[in-house]
Amino acid sequence: MLGISKKFIFIWSWFLVTLIAIVIVGVWMTVGGNRELLLVGQTTDAHHQIEVACETCHKAPIFSRPAAAVKAMNKACRTCHEDELAKSDDSHPRKKFRNPRMAQFWDKLDARLCTTCHTEHRPEITRESAVTVAMNFCIACHSEGDQDVRLIRTSHADLSFDTCASSGCHNYHDNRVLYSDFLVKHAQTDWLTQRPVHELTRQARLAYNSEDERLMHHDAQAPSAALSNPAILRDWADSAHAINAINCTSCHAPAIANGSDSAGVETVWEDKPSQKICADCHKFEQNTFRKGRHGMRQHPKIANPRDIDGKLNSYGLAHITPSFIKEWFSDPAVPMYMTVAEARLPMRSEAADLSVGCGSCHDPHSVNVAYAAVDACLTCHDDMHSEAYRKSPHYTLWLAEVAGEASLGTGVSCATCHMAKVERRGNLVTDHNQNDILRPNEKMIRPVCLDCHGLKFALDSLADDELIKRNFRGRADVHVESIEWALLREREKQDD
Template structure:
């Protein structure tokens, strides 16, 4: 029998077939990491495998990509009254500015898959990009003459999109306020009171109203486990609002995936579900992402984050990660649930902070992790917790509405602008005021002297 000898081109053909098989597998499978041209930004790394969300079918043009950005971020830009809206650069009078920077497109400033040039908030331009349009600022504002253009976006000064809390009129009205406001406190949630006012005849349920028959479930429940579930539920807000076991465990179903948990909870807590799936905790479960991605990828786990997390924090994130399944302990959710995962310097310093002291002394009015990162906001007349934990995280000034419940603006902006203060979780007061207020006072004096 004649032995077959491989020739050089045979090896090339074999390698080509292997490469085609690998590429085909990655195209069809949920893991498309082979095609990533570089790491995505901190804000998008969870969904970098949902390629079609941003890129369409691979041949979509700039218009598709621009709309993909707006699909997720337009609501936030409208809420912020965007300082640099796209329409500003469609004005023919500003056409010349586009020669330096095409501000009509999000990707002009936020280019993904470029980790080597990606800065805070996914910006991929040099820090002095403001100079392209504002090179004459010192002529209009002489007190800005000594500032470098790389300092424009410093905390407490200017933000490209969101300047709601940095406009002069707002800051002038806040000047001179005390560091710690007398009687300052966070707003109280009103969901329970709102529900009770809408259901004046309601009566809290007790253990006999649980309507839980263990024989309906496919898994066995020991009497002890059942008793613990009954105890936790009967003292929860669900029992107070006439929500028994069957309303969550439809058809006697006991176990749920993370996506199913979020959907079941969202049947009653629609606003909370919407915000949760906008933030990094629940982003992978967002209905704006392809269904195939959500089904194949599953929810986020803390250890996948790009910030320091405890190695033991490897469970998927959903509603019960913080609120537990039956007890719904909001005090646990506000601190212990956060510190059970987060392992960064800021989080670890919380227990040594003045904020934690208030939390220990006052169960209802103290300052927890959730007080700042899950702010209480009005929603259709109710004061609800915003479950998008990224909502006011960056830029720093977006935290001001929370701070101003207890602190004056000068104190709060100085603290938010101090990186060391943030890392130490505001364990000591800021050492000095912010330059912004000095400039405002100079401008007020200048206006008065010119009259």
């Protein structure tokens, strides 16, 4: 046909298909489109929730120099994690290593860059806390000269560097409970304190029990249809909201509640208010929720999808581009909520379709914190630690407190340890970023464990993985010698 051979048609067809494929992927990369297929490796836990928003971390323009790209990426790390590092009194802050006197260490381990130790999309070498260098990395700086720990600490003379980051010894960033003075100060405490009560939790519970401004059933402001549901009315009347004079309109018709709208309740009533309504009052909770794994998809620093319409407009192509092409080359938005099925920890299969928002743990009418503190967690979490909770002494204490048989603050729920109460501007609030006191787990000792337990007991317990799996039923089989070594060093100092 037309003197064109089959070979010619085949070669040109192949060439065109190849070219089209390259152009399509090129457009995905540079303009817009779903880039999940281009991921070079599994994203680390938690970050996987936002992996479709590549520009959150890959902040540099697409054709930037490698150095600029790395710099921008490290800036992105700090954008989200800088507060956490500041709060942890970072032992190896970036500014320390930017000092030219530290240049000798840059080649060994460039501690000015987060990405030196935390490389994304490398599941093979991703260790605990998303560390992607071998765990004996301390050897880079602490094995020679005046930094050689084996010389400056007699107790460390025979230790190998892969034991530095063992639980209860050292963390690279957060050593708030592991520095010598703290260890010495708490060296002689018993395993249980004389008054094992989590004080902030106790105070928070007392605040809930205030009856001063309590609203009753008849105070409820709602359309008649809503008022006709006695179960909801009863839940609300018994809730902390009613105790603190939060009426139905506060959530369902805020315009009425704040007096900016005088129309009838029915006209502005919203049956299912958004999460924004919760955040109007619970700002701290919302902020911490967004920083934790449950709500990080709502983090304000997550990059927005790239603006395909804007790009098409700039080339004058917006009006002639078919909608399906636009759709094909549009970035997927990060969903607002994570579903349980997307979690990488073991979860209950029946909870797979649930998503994680305020209402997932807090019933909006009863706002039952006791439910949110234990049952809500166990609705989804199915790991050994969670499974073992109901057989643990902590749970027994919790049941006693909930039943009124024990003092407030003596029970230990999931939230007691993982979502601790903190004081903020005179108010007791709940930190909804569970990672704040979770990894490394020594972070939990100061704000939680030490309320009831001695430091030595807490260090040993948190270093025993099997005990953690049993949810602290029994005693630790592991002993961390940090306190003894700190005392030894103290004695050596005094002898000197």
